[in-house]
Amino acid sequence: MGRINRFVCPSCNASWRIALGHGIGHAVLEDVLQLFPAEIRRNILCDTTDGQISSFEFNYRPAICQQCKKMVPVPVIYFPMSGKTYSSSCPDCNGSLTLQPEEAELICPRCGNSALSSEEIGLWD
């Protein structure tokens, strides 16, 4: 089950509701692959042709798009066998996104002045 977080900037009051983690629809690789653009899908399939595709971890992670100046949930897939991680681009502008480490502070993409505070406001599946 995933969680819904609200990120708020204490400086400019911008806020985003972002669904993170994964839901029940993300247990099968074929379904998860649909969330990635064709180019990334090809790369993933190239890496998983040796029959070890069953093991993967999928999550939506928070990312900041500098072009759209907002937070977006980005689909991320990790293969423990190969140690490779793939993430999607911005769903709105298709620009590349920088993934932050889980613990890292996310600086407000709107004003750039403050780290966003985050609170869990719900669950989704």
Ligand SMILES: [Zn+2]
């Ligand atoms: Zn964007």
Ligand SMILES: [Zn+2]
């Ligand atoms: Zn701000």
